[in-house]
Amino acid sequence: MLIKLEDEEGNIIDESEELMYLHGGYNQIFKKLEDELEGKKVGDTFHVTLTPAEAFGEYDESLVLKELLEDLPEDIYVGAELDGEEEGIVYVIESIDKEHAILNANHELAGITLIASGKILEIEQLSDEAAQELLKEEHHH
Known part of the structure; x- marks a missing residue:
């Protein structure tokens, strides 16, 4: 179709x-x-x-996290995917500033x-x- x-x-x-x-x-x-x-x-x-x-x-705010960069892998970039602790949850890095990254597991x-x-x-x-x-x-x- x-x-x-x-x-x-x-x-x-x-x-x-x-x-x-x-x-x-x-x-x-x-x-x-x-x-x-x-x-x-x-x-x-x-x-x-x-x-x-x-x-x-539905958009779920609880699936948006603000994480310290020191707690994340060094080679992250906007658009990178990281596996969450729960099975099947994948976070996409939405933004990165000097100290934090915003991760979002909502579907786009x-x-x-x-x-x-x-x-x-x-x-x-x-x-x-x-x-x-x-x-x-x-x-x-």
Whole structure:
């Protein structure tokens, strides 16, 4: 399918040439978007609004930390990623001053309402075995 993600002001966040995903609860796309695509046919279009909770989550201030530079690796830079103490939490360094760095583990689109729109280009029916094979390949990247 062709898909475009915009914010509420109409700014394009992402416009993919083509997005392929496994339909049927495999959690490859947002649930509300998958629900909207249920029953669509080739050539059908879609337009769905996703609240922050339905997309990349609400912005969580507790995921923003101000850390002393002496407590961080020496080779940090703005945009660098650091693993948090909790499994699966990754902080991105947003800014660095003389003594501190600001780290943020929110997704860059957290707290933003998104509008997803596009067109179905192709639908392919897969056997359960083929679907499982695709899922396995996806996890090995």
